[in-house]
Each structure stands twice: as C-alpha cells, then as structure tokens.
Amino acid sequence: SQQGEEDPQALSIQEGENATMNCSYKTSINNLQWYRQNSGRGLVHLILIRSNEREKHSGRLRVTLDTSKKSSSLLITASRAADTASYFCATDHTGNQFYFGTGTSLTVIP
Amino acid sequence: SAVISQKPSRDICQRGTSLTIQCQVDSQVTMMFWYRQQPGQSLTLIATANQGSEATYESGFVIDKFPISRPNLTFSTLTVSNMSPEDSSIYLCSVLTVNYGYTFGSGTRLTVV
Numbered sequence: 001s002q003q004g005e006e007d008p009q010a011l012s013i014q015e016g017e018n019a020t021m022n023c024s025y026k027t028s029i030n031n032l033q034w035y036r037q038n039s040g041r042g043l044v045h046l047i048l049i050r051s052n053e054r055e056k057h058s059g060r061l062r063v064t065l066d067t068s069k070k071s072s073s074l075l076i077t078a079s080r081a082a083d084t085a086s087y088f089c090a091t092d093h094t095g096n097q098f099y100f101g102t103g104t105s106l107t108v109i110p
Numbered sequence: 111s112a113v114i115s116q117k118p119s120r121d122i123c124q125r126g127t128s129l130t131i132q133c134q135v136d137s138q139v140t141m142m143f144w145y146r147q148q149p150g151q152s153l154t155l156i157a158t159a160n161q162g163s164e165a166t167y168e169s170g171f172v173i174d175k176f177p178i179s180r181p182n183l184t185f186s187t188l189t190v191s192n193m194s195p196e197d198s199s200i201y202l203c204s205v206l207t208v209n210y211g212y213t214f215g216s217g218t219r220l221t222v223v
Contacts, residue, residue, distance in 0.1 A: 033152045033153075035152075035153075041155075041158055041166070042141070042143035042145070042155040042157075042158050042168075042204070042206075043143070043145075043153065043155060043204075044155055044168070045152045045153060045154060045155070048152045090152075090153075
C-alpha cells in the first residue's frame with residue numbers, strides 16, 4: 001500500500017512543550033503534505049513539502065523530509081491547547097492522488 | 111472502503127454560469143466534505159456538508175458562491191455559482207468513516223472559459 005503511516009497514534013503533552021509526529025511511506029513521492037483535523041471538521045492543509053526539499057517552516061510548524069528513509073516529521077513548537085487535533089500526512093505519488101495515513105491524535109493539556 | 115461516485119468527472123463552462131457537482135456514497139457516512147485542488151497542489155477545504163442543516167464553510171468560502179446540499183447521509187451536492195476563470199480547479203468530495211478513514215471521490219475537473 002502507498003498509504004502513509006503516522007506514529008505515534010496518540011500523543012499527549014503539556015502546553016508549551018514541543019510535539020513531534022512522524023510519517024513513513026513506501027514508494028517514491030512527488031510531495032508530502034500535512035493536514036490537521038479538528039473534531040467535527042474536515043482536513044485543513046498545514047504544509048506541503050516537495051520531494052526535492054528537506055525542510056520547511058510555517059510559524060510554529062517545522063516539517064522535515066528524508067526521501068532516503070521515506071519518512072517525514074512534523075514538529076509543533078511551544079504547543080497550545082488549540083493545537084489539540086488529529087494530524088495526518090498525505091503522500092502524493094502521481095500528482096493527482098493522495099494517500100492519507102491513519103493520523104496522530106494530539107492532546108495538549110493546558 | 112466507502113465507494114464514492116462523483117459526477118461530472120469534468121466540464122467546461124462559460125463564465126457567469128453555475129455547475130452542480132454530485133457526490134453519492136454507497137453507505138451512510140457521518141462526515142462529508144468538499145475540497146478544491148489545483149493540480150499538483152494540496153487540498154483546500156471548502157466546507158463540511160452537514161446532513162439536514164447548513165454546511166460549515168471555511169474562511170474564504172461563502173454559501174452564495176458555493177451552495178451545498180446534503181439531504182441524506184449518502185448524498186451531497188456542491189454548486190459553483192457565477193463562475194469565473196479563477197474557479198477552474200479540481201473539486202473533490204470526501205467522506206470520513208470510522209473503519210476506513212478518509213475516502214475521496216475521483217474529482218470533477220472544472221474549466222471556466
């Protein structure tokens with residue numbers, strides 16, 4: 001399967017701590033995307049990183065991509081209670097088909 | 111996984127007109143969503159289609175431009191109203207199920223001329 005796999009499945013941290021989530025995949029990609037899903041809502045795009053990029057930043061978010069290991073990580077720094085959500089990676093292998101992982105459920109405790 | 115039938119698969123429309131896209135799921139699902147995707151780009155969530163009530167729109171999207179219906183748990187429509195060339199994109203419906211996670215329709219490729 002080309003589906004990405006996130007770990008951990010669940011993560012609980014204190015507000016102010018950093019949260020790191022990992023995503024692994026099996027076949028080569030065009031790009032990899034991270035999404036957030038708040039309870040009862042749809043997926044919201046966070047960051048897209050292309051296969052020729054190694055790191056991208058967006059505010060408190062930092063994404064790395066290691067194509068040799070077929071893995072990516074999402075780091076949320078200085079977490080806030082509002083960051084509580086499920087986070088998904090999605091891999092784009094063909095340019096028009098995304099494969100979503102099963103997600104990491106993040107709980108930030110105030 | 112849930113099977114989604116999305117129609118039409120593509121269309122070329124005149125500016126100022128409207129297009130309604132249909133999304134039919136083979137099983138009852140709680141969550142249905144509509145996304146827009148520029149080719150090779152990431153998904154942009156338009157709205158969450160709520161059964162029996164008004165859809166929940168994301169920032170930058172309004173009901174007058176993208177009216178959504180969801181009369182039951184297996185069907186939804188998205189209308190792109192008063193189209194302009196900037197609306198040219200791929201539109202996708204998606205469902206979320208407990209067992210299978212996210213499933214996406216095959217998309218509607220819209221070109222506005």
